[in-house]
Amino acid sequence: MNNRSVKLGNEDVKKLLIDLSLPAMIGMIVNALYNIVDTMFIGNGVGTIAIGALAIAFPIQMIIMAFGQMIGIGAAASVSINLGKGDVEKADNVAGNSFFAVVLLSTLIMIIGLVFLEPLLEIFGATKNILPYAKDYISVIFLGSIFLSVSMSGNNLIRAEGNAKVAMFSMLIGTGLNIILDPIFIYIFKLGIKGAAIATIISQFASFIFVISYLRSGKSILKIKFHNLKPDISILKEIFAIGSAAFGRQVAGSIVAIVINNSLKFYGTELDIAILGTVNKVIMFLYMPLFGIVQGMQPIVGFNYGAKKMKRVKETVKLSLIAATTLAGIGFIVSQTLSVPIMGAFSSDNDFIINGAEVLRVVVLMVPVVGIQIVGASLFQALGKAMPSLILSLLRQVILFIPLVIILPRFMGLPGIWRAFPIADFGATVVTAIFMINEMKKISLQDEKLKKLELECRE
Incomplete structure (x- = not known):
């Protein structure tokens, strides 16, 4: 058995979780930092109206990412479980099928996106003033969508075999390059928001090359050959079923964006759309360490299950919950105490800073408990249980949040939109906790049965 497989099944869990989570956390924090820096460059170099364009374009990027995440996470969970069973050939077939699926889907997304670009942006809430900026940005992103999708999917496969450091480097390469190229294309080449998109595509291409090179280098446990790329319906069904929760979570975010952006058009202004886009980037930065923890957790849980x-x-699971809750608490304190300077880093517009700081403080009220949500949904993904994971992923963003965004503003006006965030977080956390408690009881029962069986065999 490969050394990394031995580590997943035998090394001290605390040390293993740190070893796998820390690189993922670093990679994801840096990736989220890129989104923040990108918004800062655009906000200060182009204006708050361009930040509004990012708020419209980003949910569309999330849909592109959703397909890469669905295939990557679905394949990664299956790879981890099959490596745990010792079925390396099945793991290779899963990896090969994931590449077939992600290339096909990302190509279709690119074509559809470019053909229906303007109506798509209008659906996502683009106003007359925001639309030209959003078109300049997202049209370039669509052209490079295949690089983003393949690198994201491959990154998950690398992490599934326990090689978190290589997965981290694939993210650092793209993000680091993006941060360097952004000011060059925005300020020196004077391409504005389109320059930011070009920088993003070049950076994603660099990550794409790195991931493919590693998987072809012979250093990976996975040995993906041409015959592994042949589509297998049963494997594809398994990948899509397990990854559906990740897909649902990402697409749910985009559906939420349609509802909330159009609500802001009605109850607020273009400034409020820009504030939302910025606050979402800050929240994403707060959540990235938590996603790093669960990305380290998933291969351990999947392999050992x-x-x-x-x-x-x-x-x-216990250690992941403790770590996620601790980091979420730290993020809450920082965002509450430093809300004004945080928003001030994105724009010099005083209305944007003051109103944005108030919105940020309201939106993050329930952040201390979101670790339970994130660990819970990821647990069911790692166990290969698609339906509970999908339900938990959709619970906060669709089942609870969308009705709240529609109902609360009718009674509270614009503040009702912002208050929907913490209320939805609280409700989703309670339900997720119930799901997790029941699942952990089932795992404990399985553990007891295995111990009894082991004793009987010895006797």
């Missing part, structure tokens, strides 16, 4: 080492599964 497949290997029937339930004690290690339980310990991993």
